[in-house]
Amino acid sequence: MKALVGAAAAVIGIVVLGLLAVVGVVIADDDAAANETSGGGGLRGVPEEYRTWILKADAACQEPEMTPALLAAQLSQESGFQQRAASSAGAQGPAQFMPATWATWGRDDDHSGETSPWDIGDAVMAQGRMMCSLLKQAKASGYPGDVRALALAGYNAGWQRVQQFHGVPPKSFAGGQTYNYVQSILAAMPRFEGPGLLQVSGSGSGPDALRRAAARIGTPYAWGGGGPDGPSLGFCDGTNGYLGGKCVASSTVGYDCSSLVEYAYWPSVKLPRTAAAQYGATSDRPVSRSDLKPGDLLFWSHGGSGGIYHVAMYAGDGNVVQAPRTGRNVEVAPLTSAMPERDYYGATRP
Missing domain, CATH: 3.90.1720.10 (endopeptidase domain like (from Nostoc punctiforme))
Structure with missing residues (x-):
């Protein structure tokens, strides 16, 4: 996170599944079929070295609100997919983890022998784990609004700020940083939504x-x-x-x-x-x-x-x-x- 708000501000990585290159396609002939397979699995507009990890992180989370496009838009907002990104506040890597937050969510997901917020695989997987947890918290909270927005706000400002405002912090909080962060990511999601991994026609x-x-x-x-x-x-x-x-x-x-x-x-x-x-x-x-x-x-x-x-x-x-x-x-x-x-x-x- 570029300017973490509060000591508990957090940044995470999700576990995304690898996508094999061999994909057969049956062209969808109805909107319902296309919609069912395009929102969750499709992904476009991301550097190839991020693609596999984003898909893994998405697949590791069973919350339906989690999608590859959500993770991709968040990474774009956090670091612009820059592996060596660093903020003046001390956030590190493509998912912009603060050291204390990384200690909670980071794992050696790429099996390199080192757990590092600078590693794309480790960072994206940690991002996903935290976002998945926040989505669960958002749904359990009963707070009004899009649960994705609530989770993103918790990622940027810390969940205690979401609790404080019973929702996404308003524009008046921290100069609108968290509010704008959430809105920017939600608005950017369609840019990363690709066609479904397999489009299926027919019903039954x-x-x-x-x-x-x-x-x-x-x-x-x-x-x-x-x-x-x-x-x-x-x-x-x-x-x-x-x-x-x-x-x-x-x-x-x-x-x-x-x-x-x-x-x-x-x-x-x-x-x-x-x-x-x-x-x-x-x-x-x-x-x-x-x-x-x-x-x-x-x-x-x-x-x-x-x-x-x-x-x-x-x-x-x-x-x-x-x-x-x-x-x-x-x-x-x-x-x-x-x-x-x-x-x-x-x-x-x-």
Whole structure:
């Protein structure tokens, strides 16, 4: 923050999910479909080195008011995306953290071996964590107005100032610094809103489920994580959830392949939790590969229905949406290479 107001003034970084470059598109033919997938996942107009982290930070927060565009507009206001930005008040880095605030929110999110407000990944993730917390506080407060505005005011001036004024501090407070900060960021958000990561046409349970899954593109894979309520911490079972010999699932908030599908269809279709069980629950409605429609489930197996190990959702145009494996993120990928072609077992329609 460029001129922090009060000792508790804070600046944060959010955890944003990586976005894979391979994206298949089904052109939306109705406004409702386009709107559902464009506001949360789309992002434009940011330096490439920030893009992945912004998406990660957004995906790590389950508050719907959090969007990539909100984080991007805030970073633009804080530092203009300048990594080495510093203020006369002592704020540091692209998210302009004061040292005391950084001590609360900073983590080594980029795994560089150092927790630093000057590191883009560390800073953006911390920004996101704090904003996510502030959004929760804003909703619980009952104060009138846009909860995003309340959270931004808390980020700039400290939450105690929001409590003092029962809302965003007025123009008369601190020369209008916080008031103008909030208004500038909210006004700038449309500049950073890109098209949806995957635009889906049509209506019905399949397209609706695909839209929900597409909104989670970029969310990390977490073995055992996720469910109907959204992403969650995973776990390691002795075989799965490891990367480079280290258990990463237990510290990763995300989905595995079947929890993403469960989340996408819930609550209109309450599918079971695992890929094999999802096949069992839908196998009486098989679909040939030539007749696939958006939202159909695709399964891969090491041998028969008892060997099913992966499920994905058909996204149209020969692509799938899937949570592939540990170390990767929810992505759009070609059906022919999403998993080994020889393991493809079949498709069903929930």
